[in-house]
Amino acid sequence: MNLTDGAWVFDPKKIDEAIGNDYRGWYERDMLNAFTRHAYYLYQQIRDRVNTRRCKHMTVEKVLKGLQDENVLKNVCQSLKISEEEVFYIVDFAGKHLKYVK
Numbered sequence: 001m002n003l004t005d006g007a008w009v010f011d012p013k014k015i016d017e018a019i020g021n022d023y024r025g026w027y028e029r030d031m032l033n034a035f036t037r038h039a040y041y042l043y044q045q046i047r048d049r050v051n052t053r054r055c056k057h058m059t060v061e062k063v064l065k066g067l068q069d070e071n072v073l074k075n076v077c078q079s080l081k082i083s084e085e086e087v088f089y090i091v092d093f094a095g096k097h098l099k100y101v102k
Contacts, residue, residue, distance in 0.1 A: 001085050003038070010035045012089055019097065036098065042080070043094040046087060049076045060095035067091070 003010040008031070015035055018028040050066035051058050058066070067073050067087065076087055 001083065001089070003035075003082075003086060003089075008034050008038070010038070015093075039090050039093050040098055040100075042082075042090045043098070045080055046076055046091060049079060060091060063091055064088075 001012060003012070010031070015032065018024060018032045021028065024032065046067075047058055047063050050063050050072055067076070073084060073087065077084055080087075082090075
């Protein structure tokens with residue numbers, strides 16, 4: 001599975017390595033910053049498709065609970081054109097590593 005954002009192609013294994021590495025080179029730092037922005041953007045879209053009331057923000061746990069419904073998950077995957085694996089990776093990443101996501 002690779003996630004794509006324009007010219008960037010993100011490999012989750014490399015993302016996880018960069019997170020665990022305390023001393024990052026310039027490329028790892030730029031890649032991680034770009035992926036963090038992309039992950040937050042995708043997380044917002046996933047959250048908004050799970051929650052029809054967009055004014056009420058959901059916690060990561062509630063988003064995961066909403067994604068357990070097969071129809072909701074299918075709708076998210078089709079509308080964002082990403083796989084189920086990518087959806088769960090983004091939500092998991094947002095919950096663990098994005099400090100502004102509850």
